[in-house]
Amino acid sequence: MSARFAGRVVLVAGAGTGVCRATAVAFAREGATVMVAGPDPDELAGTVKLIRDAGGAADSVTADLTRGGSDAAVRMVAETVERYGALDIAFNNATVTGPNRHVADIQEADWAQTLAGNLTGVWMAMKHELAHMEARGAGVIVNTSCDMAATGRLVGMGAYAASKAALSALTRTAAHEYIAKGIRINAISPGPAHGAKPGETGGATAEEVAETVVWLCSDEASFVVGHDMVLDKKTVV
Known part of the structure; x- marks a missing residue:
């Protein structure tokens, strides 16, 4: 294992599989102590076992x-700090796909649930992550948006696109607010099919997404602030 993140505590929030699992494993491989958070304890246990093994x-x-x-x-923030004494890095990867309906056909409950997961939930995570990091005078946060939020090509996914576009704006605003306090904040916007093989649709694999997150959180990216990094071979604009 590498010692690139030795002594640092990383919170990976969202799920126990997919991009969250790949990112948690990647951070651990680089020497970080990792706390994984999500709704399914069995999935989380599987990720923890992979890392410990x-x-x-x-x-x-x-x-x-x-x-x-x-x-x-x-x-999740309190237990991370209680168990490990710190929270240096947070990757907020909570994602709710939401309904596949045209805008006028989206039900209010579906709209609310999609925004609750993709925007409000991440905002609440940041709120408590930032409180701890600000007290320490340092930290790094990466949020997961989506490249389709910028292009509008995600037909039938208006609630999802709106929530992710709002998250991108929130990320940039927070980045400007907290960089003077020693906290770097960025976002990633993976393209579709990041579970597919490289090159199939232009989307990155979970492992490729993970490596980008790890780089954004590293000292090598200390100059990267307030960006929403698109992980897609296609043109966004």
């Missing part, structure tokens, strides 16, 4: 940012 340090906390509200955000 490889000689890394990891633990989990069950927290559903979509349905758990502020309590879930408070719990």
